[in-house]
Amino acid sequence: MCCGMARMALSNVSNLVMDAARRDGKAHRKARMQSCVYCLKDLGQDNGSKCSVCKAVLYCGRNCQKAHWKEHKKDCTDLTVSFSGLKLDPPSSKMVYGTISMASGARQKNGAYRKPRNVDFDEKFVIKVQSMGDSHPLLIYDETRTFELSIEPGQTGHSEILIETKKEMAWNGQKTFMKASFDKAGDCTVFPFTAGVKSKYTW
Numbered sequence: 001m002c003c004g005m006a007r008m009a010l011s012n013v014s015n016l017v018m019d020a021a022r023r024d025g026k027a028h029r030k031a032r033m034q035s036c037v038y039c040l041k042d043l044g045q046d047n048g049s050k051c052s053v054c055k056a057v058l059y060c061g062r063n064c065q066k067a068h069w070k071e072h073k074k075d076c077t078d079l080t081v082s083f084s085g086l087k088l089d090p091p092s093s094k095m096v097y098g099t100i101s102m103a104s105g106a107r108q109k110n111g112a113y114r115k116p117r118n119v120d121f122d123e124k125f126v127i128k129v130q131s132m133g134d135s136h137p138l139l140i141y142d143e144t145r146t147f148e149l150s151i152e153p154g155q156t157g158h159s160e161i162l163i164e165t166k167k168e169m170a171w172n173g174q175k176t177f178m179k180a181s182f183d184k185a186g187d188c189t190v191f192p193f194t195a196g197v198k199s200k201y202t203w
Contacts, residue, residue: 054079164195
């Protein structure tokens, strides 16, 4: 009985810590979206102006946007792709899709590159992303584990998804959630800009 109560108490503490981390991560993301990317001015209720190309960064005015363009130009194309979605490379004889154990780093099985159950074609569904670092594969799967795969460094989407995963404060940049979809041709598109942790994501 004592052990059971101890486990319950530990679980409650864990949930409280995770809820606090989610709120902190949300606050950080909100702060980034409400500040000028160049001078970091807090825009408050003023929405500022977004880059007309990628629509991913915010400026307080034309002067900051012009001053930041030389630096932003390098990222603008990648951010544009991130917002419109990244179509993952389909499996081939040169690529091995599968799940990776986050504890041991060992590949566990071949994985499943297919549309999850109860999801329509072109319908966005939630995926979980786990990272062990820049030089390691990304583990991606949906809640039902119908869809699960690993993306190796150098494969399409690895760097873009990793960048967004690192921004997630709730798990110190090692885990996050984002949306994906499958088209009728069987191709999967991931939307890195949707990355974030919500209270309803408990898996």
